[in-house]
Amino acid sequence: MNLAEILGRALGEAVIAMPDDLEQALRKARENETGELARMHLKAILDNIELARTDRVPVCEDTGIQTVFLDAGRDFPLLGELLAAIPEAVEKATKTGPLRPNTVDPFTGMNHGDNLGPGAPAINLTIVEGDGAAIHLLPKGGGSEQLSALWMLTPADGIKGLKREVLSHVQKAGGRPCPPVIIGLGIGGSADTCMKLAKRSLLRQLGSRNPDPNAAALEEELLESVNSLGVGPMGMGGKTTALAVNVEFAPRHPATFPVGLAMQCWCHRHVTIKLDRNGKAVP
Amino acid sequence: MTGKRIIRTPLDQKTIGSLKIGDVVFLSGRIFTARDQAHMLMLKDGLPPGLETKGLAVYHCGPIVKQMNGERVITSAGPTTSMRMESLEPEFLEMSGARAVIGKGGMGHGTLKALEKLGAVYLSITGGLGALAMKRLGPMKEVHFLEELGPVEAVWVFDAEELGPLVVTMDSHGNSLHDAVSAVTGENLARVLDGL
Numbered sequence: 063m064n065l066a067e068i069l070g071r072a073l074g075e076a077v078i079a080m081p082d083d084l085e086q087a088l089r090k091a092r093e094n095e096t097g098e099l100a101r102m103h104l105k106a107i108l109d110n111i112e113l114a115r116t117d118r119v120p121v122c123e124d125t126g127i128q129t130v131f132l133d134a135g136r137d138f139p140l141l142g143e144l145l146a147a148i149p150e151a152v153e154k155a156t157k158t159g160p161l162r163p164n165t166v167d168p169f170t171g172m173n174h175g176d177n178l179g180p181g182a183p184a185i186n187l188t189i190v191e192g193d194g195a196a197i198h199l200l201p202k203g204g205g206s207e208q209l210s211a212l213w214m215l216t217p218a219d220g221i222k223g224l225k226r227e228v229l230s231h232v233q234k235a236g237g238r239p240c241p242p243v244i245i246g247l248g249i250g251g252s253a254d255t256c257m258k259l260a261k262r263s264l265l266r267q268l269g270s271r272n273p274d275p276n277a278a279a280l281e282e283e284l285l286e287s288v289n290s291l292g293v294g295p296m297g298m299g300g301k302t303t304a305l306a307v308n309v310e311f312a313p314r315h316p317a318t319f320p321v322g323l324a325m326q327c328w329c330h331r332h333v334t335i336k337l338d339r340n341g342k343a344v345p
Numbered sequence: 346m347t348g349k350r351i352i353r354t355p356l357d358q359k360t361i362g363s364l365k366i367g368d369v370v371f372l373s374g375r376i377f378t379a380r381d382q383a384h385m386l387m388l389k390d391g392l393p394p395g396l397e398t399k400g401l402a403v404y405h406c407g408p409i410v411k412q413m414n415g416e417r418v419i420t421s422a423g424p425t426t427s428m429r430m431e432s433l434e435p436e437f438l439e440m441s442g443a444r445a446v447i448g449k450g451g452m453g454h455g456t457l458k459a460l461e462k463l464g465a466v467y468l469s470i471t472g473g474l475g476a477l478a479m480k481r482l483g484p485m486k487e488v489h490f491l492e493e494l495g496p497v498e499a500v501w502v503f504d505a506e507e508l509g510p511l512v513v514t515m516d517s518h519g520n521s522l523h524d525a526v527s528a529v530t531g532e533n534l535a536r537v538l539d540g541l
Contacts, residue, residue, distance in 0.1 A: 102369065102510055106471040114421075114476035122473040123409045123421035159411035159420065162497060171382070173495045205426045205450075205472065222541055233534040236527060238426055238450040240472035291533045292526075296471055297450065298512065299526050329473040 065144055068335060068343050069151035069197065073128070074160040076199055076333040077120045080111050083268040084305075084330050091242055091295070091302040100300030107295075107328060122329040125161045126201035128152050128183035131262055135192035140341045144195060145185065152176075152183050164204070186258065193339040198265050199332060206239040206327035210260075212253055215319040224249065224321050225284065231323065232288050232304070237297020240327035242305045244268070245288065247280075248322040251312035256322035263308035264326050265334075270308075277309040284309075295328075351507060355400025356444045358464050364513045366522040371509035372445070372468065375502065376482070378406040380425060382498035383490060384433040388440065393489040396500065398441040402468070405430060405448030407497035408479070419485055419501070421475030424449040427467070435459035451514050451523035460517050467515035469522075470508070481508040 063071070085108070092104035114121040130148055134141050155161045156177045165174045165182045177183070211231055215223045228247070248259030271278040284307040294300025305328070314320060338344045352360055354374030364370070377398065379387070392398060408422035427448030430437075434446060434456045444465040446452070449472040460466060470478065487502040494500075514522040 099367070099369075099512060102512075103471045106474060106477065106510060110471075110474045110477040113480065117476060117480075119476050119479065120409055120421040121475055123407065123423050123475040123479075124425070125409065159409070162407070162409045162421075163495070164497070173497065175495070203473075208426070225541055226538055229534060229537055233527075233530050236450070236523065236530070237469075237472070238428060240449070287537050290537060291530045293530050294526075296469065297526060298469070298514070298522060299529065327473060 065140070065147035065341055066150040066154065069147055069199070070154050072333050072335050073151055073155045073199055073201070076331045077125045077160050077201055078118055079115050080121060081330070081332065085111060087268050087305045088242070088328065091305065095295070095300050095302060097294065097300050099298045100295045100302065103295035103298065120160055121331070122203060123162060124203040124205065125164065126203045126331070127164060127207070128177055129200040129202050129261065130183055130185045131198040131200065131265065132185055132187045133190045133196040134187065135194050136189050137193035137339070138195045139193070139339055141195070143341070144197070144337070148183055148185060149178055153178055161201070186262070194344070195337045197335045197337070199335070200264065201331050203327050203329060206243065206325045209235045209239040209325040211323045212257055213321045214253065215321055217316065217319050219319060221280065223319070225287070227321065228284060228323060229287060229291065232293065233291050235325070236293060239325045240329065241293055241297060242295055242302040242328050244326040244330050245304050245307045246324035246326065247307065247309045249309065249311040249320070250314035251320060253320050255312055256320040257324070259310040259312060260322035260324035263310040264324055264330070265332055266308050268306050272309050274311070277311055281307045281309050349507065354402055354445070357400070361444055361464050361466055361517050364466050364516055365518070366513055366516050366520045366525070368513040369510050370468070370513065371507040372402060372447070372511055373506050373508070374504065376402040376404050376447070376505045376508070378404045378408065378501045380405060380407050380498050381429050381433065382494050383500050384430055384437050386490060386493065388433060388436055392441060393500070395487070396489055396502070398443050401443050402445035402447050403437070403441065403443040405446070408501060409475070410496040417485065417488070419479055419482065422479040422482055423473050423475035424470045424478070426450045427452050431456060438463055438465055447508070447511065451521065457515050457519065457521050460515055461519045464517050466513055466517055468511040469514040470511050478508065481505055
């Protein structure tokens, strides 16, 4: 298989078969819920995941905006080929079926029909050590993305201000982002850095904690308080509003306190492909 | 738990009036999709020739359409966020005669008032239910505005069989489950913020 075929296949799989950790978290949530509507929604979600896998059709019809985190080794020799293969794979996956054409011109409203365009797919390139590459594909739905947010807080607002904004935001969002959600938070850096950290944090294994004790404590506290709001599955009440809160951070300017929130729906589709220096997929 | 409650389109006023927020139903019969673009087009130019909408359900949905052996096949068809249609829905319900709105996330007070005035309901389907909804909608029967709006925004017509589960979250008596939950979560939020 060439690079575009490897990526196209992975993209198709990402929108059809949900990750194990997500399915487990949803099952656990269902066991934990006592309300009839909360349990009903979680059952429908789990039935839908199973049906999509059996019938080989997309779990959700909004297959999102194609977001890619590409970690390329500094000695990976095929970077140019790989950068060309990503849009090729997206176009093919759109033309042959698994992806819905979602990119629309912001001025005219015209659908491009191929999910391509300037900045689409969105490729975030990081150069790392080594001679291989890891490609993280994140087809990100629009309903939840619409509830992503950025706050430029003051240092006096600080972490307390962050908690206030995040909790108020989740309460106000209600059922719109398709809870139970996964909340990615980026703290510090600049406006763009914190948003990117927030989105990247969505790639983490559910239930994992940031190795930094302050960040880990914030993750645990916020997950508990978000779930104490009672928004629940699809915003109809319940104990499970979020499955995870993932925090990543960077140093900030002493005058600013940027906080980015990447909202992800329960339909958390993502897949990682690793390539060796010859462009062969490796486990 | 008692058996499934199935409602059928075209919906009559007796059925609509009997639906209360929190009820869970399944819907059978004719249903058509419309997102914001289709709402705007139909409000401007009227219903397309041949599309009968009286008493039917308008479904906020932009499906995935695949070409298979020269035929269009719907592969995934869950709901989209209904709030985008909030400014358009009251007038659209009045104009089209549709008496149920199916979508996700709920709608605002303009629509709630229109539902009460016209005798209509808002039914919530679980967000992301692409595969399951596609099964229950069955094969597509008609499509309108495909050229003008493209496959995502076009009006697709189906004969649904027990589409659901659907929760009545806004009824024809002026009640909204979204408002009720929001009142509770608002109180919870105030308590949590107090404790910070």
